[in-house]
Amino acid sequence: GVTTGAEIRNTKMPKVTFKFDKEKDLHNIWQTATSSSEWHDFRKNVTPNIVAMCKGKKFDDCKKELDNLMQHVYKTGLIESYIVGLKDAWGKIEKEYFRRMDKIMKKKFSKDIIGYITTSGRCPYDPKEPSFMVSLFYSLPHSLATCGHEIMHLYFHEFYWEDVEKKIEKEKTGDLKEALTELLNSEFRDLWVIDDYGYEPHKKLREFISKTWKKEKDFDVLLEKCVEWLKDK
Numbered sequence: 001g002v003t004t005g006a007e008i009r010n011t012k013m014p015k016v017t018f019k020f021d022k023e024k025d026l027h028n029i030w031q032t033a034t035s036s037s038e039w040h041d042f043r044k045n046v047t048p049n050i051v052a053m054c055k056g057k058k059f060d061d062c063k064k065e066l067d068n069l070m071q072h073v074y075k076t077g078l079i080e081s082y083i084v085g086l087k088d089a090w091g092k093i094e095k096e097y098f099r100r101m102d103k104i105m106k107k108k109f110s111k112d113i114i115g116y117i118t119t120s121g122r123c124p125y126d127p128k129e130p131s132f133m134v135s136l137f138y139s140l141p142h143s144l145a146t147c148g149h150e151i152m153h154l155y156f157h158e159f160y161w162e163d164v165e166k167k168i169e170k171e172k173t174g175d176l177k178e179a180l181t182e183l184l185n186s187e188f189r190d191l192w193v194i195d196d197y198g199y200e201p202h203k204k205l206r207e208f209i210s211k212t213w214k215k216e217k218d219f220d221v222l223l224e225k226c227v228e229w230l231k232d233k
Contacts (some may be wrong), residue, residue: 004172006177009152013098016090016147018083018115022074022082025118026066028133030059037151045121073119073136082117082136090115090147093191097148098203100187105219115147127157144192164227172230175202179224182206183213199206205229 033046033054043051050069054062073079102108116129123134124147132150134143156177165173179202185195198206205226212225 009184012110013095014109016094016113016115016151018087018090018117020079020083020117022067024116024133025120026063026070027059028071028118028122028124029066029120030054030062031124032120034105042122070119079117079119079136079168079184085140086115086117086134086143089144091206093144097151097188101152101155104183104187104217105159107153107155109155109158111153111158113154125149125153127154127161130154130158141192141194144195145194148184148188149196152181152184153177160223164223167227168230172233175205176223176226176230178202179205179209182209186210186213 029050031047032042033040033051034057050066053069067120098109111130113127116131116133118133119136120133121135121137123133123135125196130152132147134146134150138146161173161177164176167168168176179198181198189195208229209222209226212222216222
């Protein structure tokens with residue numbers, strides 16, 4: 001038969017492109033300094049003087065000041081070198097990472113992804129773009145693990161978030177999305193040789209995920225059981 005354009009597109013392996021966008025970095029620093037979540041205080045990921053600078057201010061009101069403060073980092077050329085190293089290291093595992101993730105999730109992610117470098121210790125992701133951030137101050141293995149972690153979130157948003165949210169609402173869906181990265185430890189650890197620890201409040205859920213997955217490596221079954229587990233909490 002004739003292969004349609006859509007089928008060709010669907011077989012395309014995604015590519016991650018690493019780049020630096022100063023505006024996005026400054027925005028992430030501001031957001032990190034002004035936000036905290038129920039399960040983690042992200043303000044620890046920036047210095048106290050940045051927290052003080054951003055306190056009670058909108059991004060536009062402290063952007064210039066932040067930019068001036070960060071110039072000493074931006075001018076070093078470290079970001080450019082970091083991108084070269086990360087691109088090289090990720091390039092070695094990219095195909096294998098996506099092959100495994102497609103197999104585990106039983107879905108094929110086909111959109112290209114941008115990995116933005118940030119000078120903050122907080123690495124958010126954006127399913128709309130899709131993109132994620134990775135910190136200049138992480139070691140190379142840690143950076144690769146962050147890429148794997150954040151891209152797994154992008155998969156979850158793309159294919160599962162909506163259905164799960166209908167069953168257990170937004171907050172618990174967020175908990176589940178975060179805890180599912182436990183699977184990186186059993187299925188991907190050889191790619192970057194360090195563990196994915198997650199957050200303290202998700203410890204029991206991560207243990208449940210690990211145990212359930214060992215019994216039967218089926219993502220749909222795992223999701224179903226996790227949803228049931230979370231309903232009772």
